[in-house]
Amino acid sequence: MKFRGVMTDAIAMKDFMNVAVAVSKLAKECVMRITKRKVYFIISEEDAGPRRPLVWCELPVNFYFSEYILEGVNEDYNEIYLSFATGMLSRSLSTLKQNPKSLKVKLTNKQTPCLTLEIELISGEGIQNRQCVHDIPVETISRKHWKDYEEPHFNDFHVTLQMPHLKPIKNIVERMKNISNALTVSATKDGRLTLAIQETTVNMSAHFPDLSVESFAGNIHGFTKTVTDEDNLEIVSATIDIKKFLMFITGMHINNNCTTICSIVQEKMVKLFLEQPGSLSLQCFLTQLII
């Protein structure tokens, strides 16, 4: 197994650091999947049972790395799966805040497998650069467990629409979190996104009208009902854990150029998809809260 990647572009290094910081806010542990074309950060649900991905983050290799060597387990399975604490990566990469020249990421064996980050820093006065090396202990994941980290494919969403700016949503949801722990996300055919909480003493909802709808399949469950429930046909909703939703919103201060897309399966799940074209895509799968 061999992995070695070099970053020299300042923007790429900054984005890589931001992604690491965002990932560290979403979970304590993550799995890094290294393939020929992409590097993935995968965060699984913490509860027991079959592992389901909570967050799936893809970074294209050609945007970040100027030099990239990968030798996986063998030619058929030319991939590496590593598991480590997200905090260690984000804290190590914080060195990049000081005028970096290059970042070398590689897999090394220093008593334990380590992800070694070699950061070359431009020093203020000198001609010679400073060098900073961080070793993060990692665990390699053997091939029989790879299937736990397969890419999730969901296509049959009942509604997909573009989200408004995340900042106002964050402010609202932060306050909603103090009242309730379940958030109902619903969307209509004409592009109205509603975030609502329901408690015995208070019902609260925030409406974001006139968003662009990318696809709308309608509420399938609604068809079985009587014609008088016509409005139900137009609304798709799912109830999710408010903490996880907020975690995604607060963690995602990556860049302002990002677009966020929200997809809902009626009473099953909400998928949030964040994309910065060419450099990053991040999906977050929030499943229906079982009450």
Place this chain on the structure above:
Amino acid sequence: MNCTIPAGNLKVLTKSLQTLSKIGDELYIEVTKESLLFRSINANKTAFCSFKFFNTFFTSFEVADIDSESDENPKLARKIQMKAILAIFKPLHKDKNLAFCHVELQYESIVIIFKIQYKFDVTVLHKVHLLDMEFWQVNYPNDSMNQVTGTGHCFSQVLSNFQLNNDDLGLEVMHHKVVMRNYDVDETNVLKCIRSQYVLNAIDFVSFKIGQPTNITCSLKPFRAAVQFAEHFNLKLILNFETAGKPVVLIIKNPTFEVHIVMATVSSDGSTQSSISTTVSSIQKKVMNTKKHSDANLTIEDRIALENVDWNDEINNLDEQSKPKLKPALNSLFNNQLGRGHIQKDNDIDNRKLNMDVEDDDIIELSQRSKRIKTVFERCYESTFREENFDYGKILVANSDAESD
């Protein structure tokens, strides 16, 4: 003693108290003819900090009867609780209405009085009770063969790369550069934490005088406290040190005050091995290679150091007999590197790469195996484990021979 501190200098005083509080819980106040000294020492007496405020620091500085030192009162030195004095000065940090602070300490008094004068004739009076005082003396050299001066900002940038929960900082000082590490390169029990290494060139410092290259390990906490203070007031930090086991003295100088921080260092003996050896097996291989001519390369200092080493405290998981042989070998390996400067170092990096290529395939296997060994035989890897204290009972079969390469 009566003195008045102007509002501008109160910031310095507050910051210095914060620095002192990071080292000890008690503040020793000593008055001399020309200066006021604030000192603290930590609980296990490994770090000592002294702030010396000259009389120019104050708008008025009156010391009565200091000439008539009697046997009963050799000097005016008192001790107070750090918490008490911090509580007084911390809130002043951002107060804009301060005029000055008056400090009063008398021989016969049981309290020290801080009178804080605000604008518009508001006065706040604090009385802090003095504690019983035992006298101690800290002797440390003011000048040593290795002296490194750098700006507070520079050191602060370096320290920001180390984690807050790190306790120790290892400094490997060479003629042209410094390597800082937060781990012991010889440590075989790898903890689940980030291991960082930072290489600084001589040119990054204001002055860099190395008489004898060395490798020292000191505590990070007082160092960080000193660096924060120096950075806040944009001052230079002078590092004085000699060899492992001798104290490191940090000096921050200003026309009106002077700071000395003394830190103990770990007397590292064999732990000077560089990070070239990525696995235990490769260490052993290198030892095999260097063993033959190891004695020839030992300097007198090394011999003295070796005699003073308690081998039982060293590497636990290597078998008893190989220890004395291994250690001199490691030491000599290090000497080789020093002699050849940083060119050798570059070669080492190449070596590491080579090692990588060869051993990469074994990563999973090796890590899982060593992990399993450590979980099953956990007790054997603890530092308190002594084979001789262990009762095996009846031995049914003698130990098998060790695997040979």
